[in-house]
Amino acid sequence: MSTQPSETTATLDNPARRLLLKGSAGVLAAYGLMHLVPTSRADTLETLPDYVSWKRQQDLILHGSETIETRRDAIRSGVITPSRTLFVRNNLPAPDPAITEDPDAWEISIEGVGNPRTLSLGELKRMQVTSVASVLQCSGNGRAFFPHGASGTQWSVGAAGCVVWTGVPLKAVIDELGGSADGARYITATGGETIPEGLEPKDIMVERSIPTEALESALLAWEMNDEPLDRAHGGPLRLVVPGYYGVNNVKYVRQLAMTEEQTDAKIQVSGYRVRDVGVSGSSDQPSMWEMNVKSWVTLPLDTTHEGRNLIYGVAFGGTKAIDKVEVSVDGGESWQEAEIIGPDLGPYAWRPFVLATELSSGEHRIVSRATDMDGNSQPRERTDNERGYGHNGWEDHGVSVNVG
Secondary structure, three states: OOOOOOOOOOOOOOHHHHHHHHOOHHHHHHOOOHHHOOOOHHHOOOOOOHHHOOOOHHHEEEEEOOEEEEOHHHHOOOOOOOOOOOOEEOOOOOOOHHHHOOHHHOEEEEEOEOOOEEEEHHHHHOOOOEEEEEEEEOOOOOHHHOOOOOOOOOOOOOOEEEEEEEEEEHHHHHHHOOOEOOOOOEEEEEEOOOOOOOOOHHHHOOEEEEEHHHHHOOEEEEEEOOEEOOHHHOOOOEEEOOOEOHHHOOOOEEEEEEEOOOOOOHHHHOOOEOOOOOOOOOOOOOEOOEOOOEEEEEEOOOEEOOEEEEEEEEEEOOOOOEEEEEEEOOOOOOOEEOEEOOOOOOOOOOEEEEEEEEEOOEEEEEEEEEEEOOOOEOOOOOOOOOOOOOOOOOOOOOEEEEEO
């Protein structure tokens, strides 16, 4: 039985949540960080915050000041998600607007290499440049479908988009600085958000470690969709790891190190870990790194006409390309293979799909199921877990459409 999400319910997913239990509510309030703790329906926004006022509000669901979702019907069949429509998910408030006034002056410290040094964005731009299309997706995308009420923003399908990043390959930077230090097993990146006084930095800072295998595809990006990277999405400089969940794509990246061990920051040690419902997070649990294969229908969503219809959606495979997408109009009783449309922008981008089919009068449960090039297919059901992470079950992601 599918669980339908509410588009107005919002709670925020952030490691600062437990600080309230330690009596830090006053500190959070004083620094404007109360949005980091779970909110109720009454706390949802009516207008866009100033730092994202340039976005198209009618395409968005405003969960909170740092959590803004793309509406399913705004995704449609586009290959690239417009910046004005792309979702927003920040673990901490965006830094001061001044950081993007002179982006080339932004500096990043590179450590754990043969010749550690600090580089400006202007220097990075003179090293090398590449562009890659990839899906950006929050770990909790699909959380609204979990029946146990997983805490965190109640995303449906709109905490995801496909964008084009431009920047320097991280491998080129590491090679330029003498290569990785011996024994390095992780890439550890630190965000440049301001940590308020009175809070333990490791409890709230955005610092993530990912396996060094990602070095082959990662980049330090300064443009998104052919425009300078806005601070709403991590500008002036962001680590981009194609195929990995959004939390690993560290915004406002100030420091990057090749390390032997994972960071001891809370967001890594116990945050973004897949665990059973009711179990606390710990470092021995799977971390939210590579994304799994996933798809969903984007049109029609509520009603449509009887007879010939085109059913649209999007599908992606994380670090693997999509092989095929199937669509069912009877809740998974029977399947038809859809046509993958639009240009192939590489293994990390999503692929729009369409199925031309006849729909009879009445209610139809329309679902989609994607399979990647390695043969991995979406399962029918979700994998229940405490924080509602990594949901790619096809049953929940379907839509009920009235035809007539």
